[in-house]
Amino acid sequence: MSARAYLVDDDEAIRDSLGWLLESRGVACESYPSAEDFLATWEPSLAGCLLLDIRMDGMSGPELFDILCERGSTLPVIFLTGHGDVPMAVSALKKGAFDFVEKPCNDNELVNRVIEALKLDENRRAAASGADSVNARVNRLTTREQQVMELILAGKLNKVIADELQISMRTVEVHRANLFEKMGVRTAVELAQLLAGKR
Amino acid sequence: MSARAYLVDDDEAIRDSLGWLLESRGVACESYPSAEDFLATWEPSLAGCLLLDIRMDGMSGPELFDILCERGSTLPVIFLTGHGDVPMAVSALKKGAFDFVEKPCNDNELVNRVIEALKLDENRRAAASGADSVNARVNRLTTREQQVMELILAGKLNKVIADELQISMRTVEVHRANLFEKMGVRTAVELAQLLAGKR
DNA sequence: GTGCATATTGTGGAAATCCGCAAGATCGCC
DNA sequence: GGCGATCTTGCGGATTTCCACAATATGCAC
Incomplete structure (x- = not known):
């Protein structure tokens, strides 16, 4: 219509x-x-x-x-x-x-x-x-990826994130790379700007 | 008043x-x-x-x-x-x-x-x-620092920034550290969030 | 001229990130 | 049982960042 x-x-x-x-x-x-x-x-x-x-x-x-x-x-x-x-x-x-x-x-x-x-x-x-397209992308993230994303947006280092989630740094790196891929960004800064004002 | x-x-x-x-x-x-x-x-x-x-x-x-x-x-x-x-x-x-x-x-x-x-x-x-307090902080940055900040917010790596500004990576690092200090942030992500929607 | 702010660069090392390769565990679904 | 998605981890190396120490150059103001 x-x-x-x-x-x-x-x-x-x-x-x-x-x-x-x-x-x-x-x-x-x-x-x-x-x-x-x-x-x-x-x-x-x-x-x-x-x-x-x-x-x-x-x-x-x-x-x-x-x-x-x-x-x-x-x-x-x-x-x-x-x-x-x-x-x-x-x-x-x-x-x-x-x-x-x-x-x-x-x-x-x-x-x-x-x-x-x-x-x-x-x-x-x-x-x-x-x-909406941003939200759609966020929803395609797995639970773990969303958790990692939150902590990235809080400006935390991978080692700190690994510590808080009780997983290895390598795992954090994997989630990080995957969620960047899904969100269509190449750096944490781009991610922060994409989600500016959404949380 | x-x-x-x-x-x-x-x-x-x-x-x-x-x-x-x-x-x-x-x-x-x-x-x-x-x-x-x-x-x-x-x-x-x-x-x-x-x-x-x-x-x-x-x-x-x-x-x-x-x-x-x-x-x-x-x-x-x-x-x-x-x-x-x-x-x-x-x-x-x-x-x-x-x-x-x-x-x-x-x-x-x-x-x-x-x-x-x-x-x-x-x-x-x-x-x-x-x-205003954010703007005041931005205004306290030197010209060069503002240029570097722009490129950081564009998600570029230090080496790329150095290349674009035709200066050494070391100099970029210095400016980067100084502007982070002046802006009161510790990571590029915090900086991006501080300036969310302002450019 | 002196002093201050700014801009610039180098060296070198510690810390962190990025990433390919490889692989084990769990869980739900057909 | 097999398949796929998800989560997990290790290793090792390339790349990048972070930073202390050290130094040169320019321009402006007093």
Whole structure:
């Protein structure tokens, strides 16, 4: 499923006009008539951004946003509202909403925001995939190799590691070489930088 | 100068009442009748938070905020406004304002926000001082030592470093030992972790 | 000129790392 | 029982690091 704008609004006229606007600017778009409908479809891999009406029958926009956040969604959310409400805007933005715009709004502005949001999501996913590949590599390490890695990252010498793990230095050397191989690094420094901030 | 709430509002009545409210809750407070007055006093070392009225004679709150941001201020800013304006709230928060509250507002709420803002600033400064101490140490390194450090962080062996810098291995060893000493680390791994994310 | 910081190099030895070669033990799975 | 993954160890040599001792050169500031 490629990246697209997910539009959630209970007003069919708005879904149609906004959907047409976005498509006409080259932004793929998918519409949902209720928060519940979108929530049923949502999964963490959905990429793109979310255009969310505030007031809807059933679940409100902010309620959906809260639930998605709890479930680990990082989808940038642009709130749409017909009735200006400062506290709600403040609350939404402080919770991490991408934007909060009042209807009616300038078409160009809105499309630009959507494009910005799509770009943000793309960048985030690119960064996360890097982290994932590192995690995947860490998980391929055997238990012993992970233990040795911890001690290497603590800056300890092989002899000290051998002592702490109650094994011979030679064994430590073997684990060390194997885990470097698996992690795709050639020195302890590279390893430290690869895992910077991950422990 | 200890941390405090800086209150900027052109309405003397509000300065007095808000100042009294904050003081009565144990929050040190300092008032300014105009954005220009505060700007004249401001310096990067000012710690605490800023309570900023939107509409004022002369420079407006958002204008002051923009200028402070340009000058590198990290002071959390709470905007105060009497006339709800969603686009302005959105703009302020997206630029990094801490909060945006409408007057009149609940006293307890406001004091709580101020306390949160003060805590945020304190945490930020604590984190920054750690980073600063690292930067200070880096700055104490000589040019050559910094060059050698870069290459060490690139995971290169002393012999390679010697080759690239066109100096003897022995000299690299000397620089290496000296910079480790100055940076307060004992291994290249510790060095890499100390500078994680800083280059 | 003197003094200080910086940069440079050499010698030589102790300590540590890196690595190929070889091999034994355990454990779970088919 | 056999196979594969994992953990383990030893030997020996090449390579690298670490460091004390010793020394020369340059440039800047007082």
